[in-house]
Amino acid sequence: MSAVAAERRTYLVLGFATTHQALDAERVLLECGVTAKLIPAPIELGGALCGIALRVPAEKSEEAENCLSRASLPAEATVRMEDY
Amino acid sequence: MSRPEGPHSNMTYLDHAATSWPKPAPVVDSVARALVELGGNPGRGAHALALSTSRAVFEARRTCSELLGVADSRSLLFQPSCTVACNVMLKGTLRRGDRVVVGSMEHNAVVRPLARLKAEGLKVEIVRADSAGLIDPADVERVVRSGPTRALICQHASNVTGTIQPLGDLADIAHENGAILLVDGAQAAGHLSVDIDSIRPDGYAASGHKGMLGPPGIGLLYLSPELEVAELIQGGTGGGSSASSEMPSHRPDRYEAGSGNTPGMTGLGAAAGLLAEKGDSFREHSSDLMRQLHEGVLDIAGFRVLGPPPEEPRVPLLSIVHKTIEPDRIAFLLDRDYSVAARAGLHCAAWAHESVGSLAGGAVRLSVGWTTQAKDVDRALCALREIVS
Numbered sequence: 390m391s392a393v394a395a396e397r398r399t400y401l402v403l404g405f406a407t408t409h410q411a412l413d414a415e416r417v418l419l420e421c422g423v424t425a426k427l428i429p430a431p432i433e434l435g436g437a438l439c440g441i442a443l444r445v446p447a448e449k450s451e452e453a454e455n456c457l458s459r460a461s462l463p464a465e466a467t468v469r470m471e472d473y
Numbered sequence: 474m475s476r477p478e479g480p481h482s483n484m485t486y487l488d489h490a491a492t493s494w495p496k497p498a499p500v501v502d503s504v505a506r507a508l509v510e511l512g513g514n515p516g517r518g519a520h521a522l523a524l525s526t527s528r529a530v531f532e533a534r535r536t537c538s539e540l541l542g543v544a545d546s547r548s549l550l551f552q553p554s555c556t557v558a559c560n561v562m563l564k565g566t567l568r569r570g571d572r573v574v575v576g577s578m579e580h581n582a583v584v585r586p587l588a589r590l591k592a593e594g595l596k597v598e599i600v601r602a603d604s605a606g607l608i609d610p611a612d613v614e615r616v617v618r619s620g621p622t623r624a625l626i627c628q629h630a631s632n633v634t635g636t637i638q639p640l641g642d643l644a645d646i647a648h649e650n651g652a653i654l655l656v657d658g659a660q661a662a663g664h665l666s667v668d669i670d671s672i673r674p675d676g677y678a679a680s681g682h683k684g685m686l687g688p689p690g691i692g693l694l695y696l697s698p699e700l701e702v703a704e705l706i707q708g709g710t711g712g713g714s715s716a717s718s719e720m721p722s723h724r725p726d727r728y729e730a731g732s733g734n735t736p737g738m739t740g741l742g743a744a745a746g747l748l749a750e751k752g753d754s755f756r757e758h759s760s761d762l763m764r765q766l767h768e769g770v771l772d773i774a775g776f777r778v779l780g781p782p783p784e785e786p787r788v789p790l791l792s793i794v795h796k797t798i799e800p801d802r803i804a805f806l807l808d809r810d811y812s813v814a815a816r817a818g819l820h821c822a823a824w825a826h827e828s829v830g831s832l833a834g835g836a837v838r839l840s841v842g843w844t845t846q847a848k849d850v851d852r853a854l855c856a857l858r859e860i861v862s
């Protein structure tokens with residue numbers, strides 16, 4: 390166990406209908422200069438989406454959402470989460 | 474070009490229209506890598522192995538889409554074979570009472586699903602090809618206009634005569650008359666530079682293991698984003714949609730229920746990458762060999778070649794009929810005495826043989842591919858000469 394608790398960070402988690410779309414969104418975000426991490430989709434996104442989600446730092450939220458909507462790949466659902 | 478290894482390494486393989494052999498090294502490596510390194514189940518789970526596998530499938534789909542001119546890779550579906558792809562595009566779009574117009578050169582992958590649909594109330598109108606296996610757009614237009622038509626169905630290229638059908642004209646005819654165009658591209662993909670965005674079919678089925686040079690057990694189906702197609706198979710698609718008992722409406726998941734053939738998908742992706750780089754030179758190579766083969770056969774007395782004359786384009790296969798010796802006898806002797814692999818019979822396409830007058834005995838089909846060399850064609854021609862002398 391680390392003696393110093395890590396600083397808690399806030400993220401935007403983006404959910405997609407299919408794994409294909411989530412991976413496509415990861416690629417598109419990278420092209421926009423936003424590094425997103427693939428994570429297991431949290432239950433907070435709702436039950437109807439694919440099993441993986443993308444996580445971007447909260448401060449990159451707007452940039453990420455704009456980038457995806459320009460590519461016609463908007464997330465089906467988003468949720469803000471801490472240190473997920 | 475690499476020669477095959479193993480017990481059949483001395484064979485002259487002229488059956489590429491049945492399946493390409495051997496497979497290119499990048500395809501073999503990709504299949505092996507999928508089996509050894511990418512053991513996760515794509516779309517199922519989010520652990521590192523499942524993610525790497527999902528990524529490999531995603532990339533394979535994009536590479537195939539780029540090769541075939543599909544703008545949105547979600548519209549390109551992995552299927553277990555071209556046969557399954559044909560079944561999905563036909564049974565997913567056609568209903569009892571619909572009327573369809575179909576060319577007479579079709580393979581059983583189309584003929585048999587249509588026969589089943591016909592028994593259930595589909596009206597099927599057949600447009601006869603000419604003696605070279607070509608479907609005349611004027612004939613098609615006349616039949617399409619003679620009644621409300623739901624779909625025009627035509628292959629891209631014939632597995633019997635090698636004839637390349639005028640798909641651009643057929644797409645215009647279909648769309649001007651409110652019909653969809655459904656295409657069996659089994660013998661075209663890879664052998665022709667297929668550009669789906671410019672052909673504008675509503676459905677296009679392709680085989681992964683023939684001209685595409687991928688492994689067996691994999692095919693592709695393009696479905697136009699606007700076309701509603703019922704899925705044939707219901708089942709698991711992974712992820713959170715598991716909560717619903719209904720199939721998701723999203724592509725590709727709706728048409729890919731069940732754990733897929735990951736080595737087949739990634740192997741086909743590797744093949745598509747290779748074709749993007751070398752497809753033009755493979756095609757040029759094949760057409761040189763076809764000229765050599767076609768002219769060589771015409772020099773041997775007693776043979777009739779099915780399909781277009783040597784100066785006209787065709788996919789790289791040549792079906793021949795001898796005036797006295799049966800095709801199955803010729804193929805047997807080619808194999809036994811000369812180690813030349815060719816396929817005799819009706820090639821799962823009785824309609825096509827009927828169209829070009831070879832239904833009674835079928836034909837011997839010789840088909841070249843990326844590893845065939847001029848000396849292989851010479852060897853086959855020498856063997857044919859000896860067999861008929």
Ligand SMILES: Cc1ncc(COP(=O)(O)O)c(C=O)c1O
Nearest residue numbers: 554555556580582632657659680
């Ligand atoms: C014209 C044509 N259509 C469909 C098929 C079926 O392809 P597959 O056997 O890969 O399903 C073939 C295979 O020979 C073919 O030649």
